[in-house]
Amino acid sequence: MAKKTVKKRVLRKAGRKRKSKKTDKKKYILIFSIAAAVCLSVIAFFVIKDSFGEAESFESSKYFVKGVDVSHHNPILNWESVLEQGITFAYMKATEGTSHEDRNYRYNYQLARGTNIKVGSYHFYTFGLSGKEQAQHFLKIAKFGSGDMIPAIDVEHSPANIYSKDKDYIKGVIDELKLLENELYEHFGVNPVIYTNKDCYKLYIKGNFPDNLIWMCDLHNEPSDDIKNWRIWQFSHKGELPAVEGHIDLNYYRYSFQDFKELLLP
Secondary structure (H helix, E strand, C coil): CCHHHHHHHHHHHHHHHHHHHHHHHHHHHHHHHHHHHHHHHHHHHHHHHHHCCCCCCCCCCCCCCCCCCCCCCCCCCCCHHHHCCCCEEEEEEEEEEEEEECCCHHHHHHHCCCCCCCCECCCCCCCCCCHHHHHHHHHHCCCCCCCECEEEEEEECCCCCCCCHHHHHHHHHHHHHHHHHHHHHHHHHHEEEEEEEEHHHHHHHCCCCCCCEEECCHHHHHHHCCCCCCEEEEEEEEECCCCCCEEEEEEECCCCCHHHHHHHCC
């Protein structure tokens, strides 16, 4: 009888231990689930915030000179209709790297220049390739005439332009960009505009290109006054215009229509 009682006690203790372990496991799973849900909620909040924070039309009462920029990601536009929307200028992607030509560039340039829209051409700078060769490729493809906008260089991260904290990598990006910039300066007699965003500005542009006007991409805030030479603000990738199918990038020029002439080639 005593042996059976002892055995029952042992079994009850073992049962309590198993239940305790199961309870602890459930607690850990619950805590992990709550933590994961909180993290996902925070991420979702910022994604939604970014999505809803981006403007879809020209609504500023501060800026009056409006512009768009296009590439092969956009259809070939009806530029007469774009002009009717009060658009003053348009930058168009001409080239990328040392061999790529934007497939819509020639058509958009010709059609837009036939209106009163001021047109400009830009080159997408590819990290790791010769700056001089990229400049030569751009000058071979891009079109420029009197009254067109100063050429622009697009400097941003992409699947090809990876982000790295390596100092030698950053120096290489800057050095080749300086060669590209200088080639265009020598050709046109003016410093090209540099398109970039806050991160790339800090990494590659700030302190290295003091004479270049800046075309800043910031989808939520106007460029800081710390960037004294910014002239164009790209404030949306989700712009909607009656004349355009799908989304289009929207821009403001910083100053007046009269001042806008500083961006035009003689």
